[in-house]
Amino acid sequence: MNELEIIERIRCIASAGPRIELGIGDDCAIYRPRPGEDLLFTSDQMIEGVHFLSKHNAASVGERALARSLSDIAAMGGEPRFCLASLAVPRRMETWIVGFFRGLMRLARRTSTALAGGDLARSKIIYCDVMVCGAVARGKALRRDGARVGDAIYVSGRLGKPWDRRINPRLDLGRALAGIATSCIDVSDGLSLDLHRLALASGVAAEIDRVPLARGATLDRALHGGEDYELLFTLPPGAHVPAGTSRIGTIVKGRAGGLKLNGRPLAPRGWDHFAKRAP
Amino acid sequence: MNELEIIERIRCIASAGPRIELGIGDDCAIYRPRPGEDLLFTSDQMIEGVHFLSKHNAASVGERALARSLSDIAAMGGEPRFCLASLAVPRRMETWIVGFFRGLMRLARRTSTALAGGDLARSKIIYCDVMVCGAVARGKALRRDGARVGDAIYVSGRLGKPWDRRINPRLDLGRALAGIATSCIDVSDGLSLDLHRLALASGVAAEIDRVPLARGATLDRALHGGEDYELLFTLPPGAHVPAGTSRIGTIVKGRAGGLKLNGRPLAPRGWDHFAKRAP
Numbered sequence A, B: 001m002n003e004l005e006i007i008e009r010i011r012c013i014a015s016a017g018p019r020i021e022l023g024i025g026d027d028c029a030i031y032r033p034r035p036g037e038d039l040l041f042t043s044d045q046m047i048e049g050v051h052f053l054s055k056h057n058a059a060s061v062g063e064r065a066l067a068r069s070l071s072d073i074a075a076m077g078g079e080p081r082f083c084l085a086s087l088a089v090p091r092r093m094e095t096w097i098v099g100f101f102r103g104l105m106r107l108a109r110r111t112s113t114a115l116a117g118g119d120l121a122r123s124k125i126i127y128c129d130v131m132v133c134g135a136v137a138r139g140k141a142l143r144r145d146g147a148r149v150g151d152a153i154y155v156s157g158r159l160g161k162p163w164d165r166r167i168n169p170r171l172d173l174g175r176a177l178a179g180i181a182t183s184c185i186d187v188s189d190g191l192s193l194d195l196h197r198l199a200l201a202s203g204v205a206a207e208i209d210r211v212p213l214a215r216g217a218t219l220d221r222a223l224h225g226g227e228d229y230e231l232l233f234t235l236p237p238g239a240h241v242p243a244g245t246s247r248i249g250t251i252v253k254g255r256a257g258g259l260k261l262n263g264r265p266l267a268p269r270g271w272d273h274f275a276k277r278a279p
Helices: A003-013 A056-075 A094-110 A171-179 A191-202 A219-224 B005-013 B057-076 B094-110 B171-177 B191-202 B218-223
Strands: A019-023 A029-031 A037-049 A079-089 A114-122 A128-136 A150-155 A183-186 A205-208 A230-235 A245-252 A258-259 B019-021 B029-031 B037-045 B079-089 B114-122 B127-137 B152-156 B183-187 B205-208 B229-233 B246-252 B258-260
Touching: A003 A094, A003 A114, A029 A079, A029 A114, A037 A056, A037 B079, A037 B127, A056 A079, A056 A094, A056 A128, A056 A171, A056 A183, A079 A094, A079 A171, A079 B037, A079 B127, A094 A114, A114 B205, A128 B079, A128 B127, A171 A230, A183 A191, A191 A205, A191 A219, A191 A230, A191 A258, A230 A245, A258 B005, A258 B183, B005 B094, B005 B114, B029 B079, B029 B114, B037 B057, B057 B079, B057 B094, B057 B127, B057 B171, B057 B183, B079 B094, B079 B171, B094 B114, B183 B191, B191 B205, B191 B218, B191 B258
Parallel strands: A037 B114, A079 A114, A114 B037, A205 A258, B079 B114, B205 B258
Antiparallel strands: A019 A029, A029 B037, A037 A128, A037 B029, A079 A128, A150 A230, A150 A245, A183 A230, A205 A245, B019 B029, B037 B127, B079 B127, B152 B229, B152 B246, B183 B229, B205 B246
16 A cells, blocks of 8 residues: 555544544645634654554554543543544554554544544654644633642542553543533543642642552552543532542642652652653 | 653743643643634654654754644645644653754744644654644635646745755745635645645646756656645636746646646656655
């Protein structure tokens, strides 16, 4: 297959979406926004040898590549609209490309995300970058900088799950929290690091006293493991608590970004691509 | 530097843009669309060893990475609004990352493109993917599927230029053509391949009888060389012809995508990442 033929295959797998005036095949995709909406934009890279291994099948890599960005849309209370997928692969992997897009589209259909475009290239290792556009009612996006002293800290699901090829982005929960939660972030790099980021952005400190553990998880993994893709959020006193979430602590006065677990300082040490690793 | 420190450096280099409600630092960027506008989306990858070499300096790679996507916005008559830049680099290249974003922002400021977000990761080779969002008045985007029999074919500038680190995206020309040209595409993979794509999308054939050559360029390079980043467009009879452009031929009846040069069939053979190369 040459490039035009591969793109034609992808176009057949992709489905058009509402408000996508023009999808795959031109220089740009065209999207017509609804009046009164804010648009959310996020992108996430997945690289062979870093985020997945060549033995993982193409469809699960494609699904996961989209899921990671959808989790960011969920964390801001958005509804996904469309994505652009950039993919670079070695020679003679045309069938892998098709498998990748089959997996991506499986999740895209379940979440009403159109595949509107992207870019294909060659490279020595597999590389992908998925950009997702989502929408929220004007001014209603959940941000990480709104936590206030006295807010309760909640997390969805359980933490420290073993690496799983399936990610279930918490889109319904995120939408339910929009307009209720004071702040929100997705736990993609470990509870301690993501709670540190939320508290830092909000200019507050956080104290936690319990962590809902996944089956077989250690506390260390649940605190610093990463890749849980649950939502971590804060609720003001008296707010309605959505089902499937657990209170883990409280926002307090203190050094911005400071964390305590059961009264003791807790260092944020989740996944950081650029940090020097402990020896 | 750890990841938070690098992101803080990038945030200082980046400038905020109008209608960017929230930029670098949260799960997603927030953009508030103007009423009556259509949004354009494109992304382009640049990979070390394929699109540039490690000896090229970081700033020119960053500038070029943005320029390639801006050229797609130009080809649809859009005005750039913001970009997301995803970048993966080997260890100990933190200063390279900063250089990359300095170069990207140099062009971003010249073209009023805000840097609203992106993603950083580690990889063995340098990889980047830049997504640009642009805007056009509702329904006024230039597309590649509108060429009609009898239209004249034009190209901006001269073709077959040697590889140059500087790309000057034809944003002003694209905006001037919106509402005038019947179709447009940017010459990024070679005149013959891009004209073939335009004619194929429009369901027409094309005959060309002259090609404006860059200084020192061969006809073969001008036809099939790629990376010129000029605009190739069609005008209906009697339309105003913008300065700095040359008529190169005419849209005719025939097999969709068929090309002729001076009456002889011309095979499209520009840059295709996936085509088998001639031996």
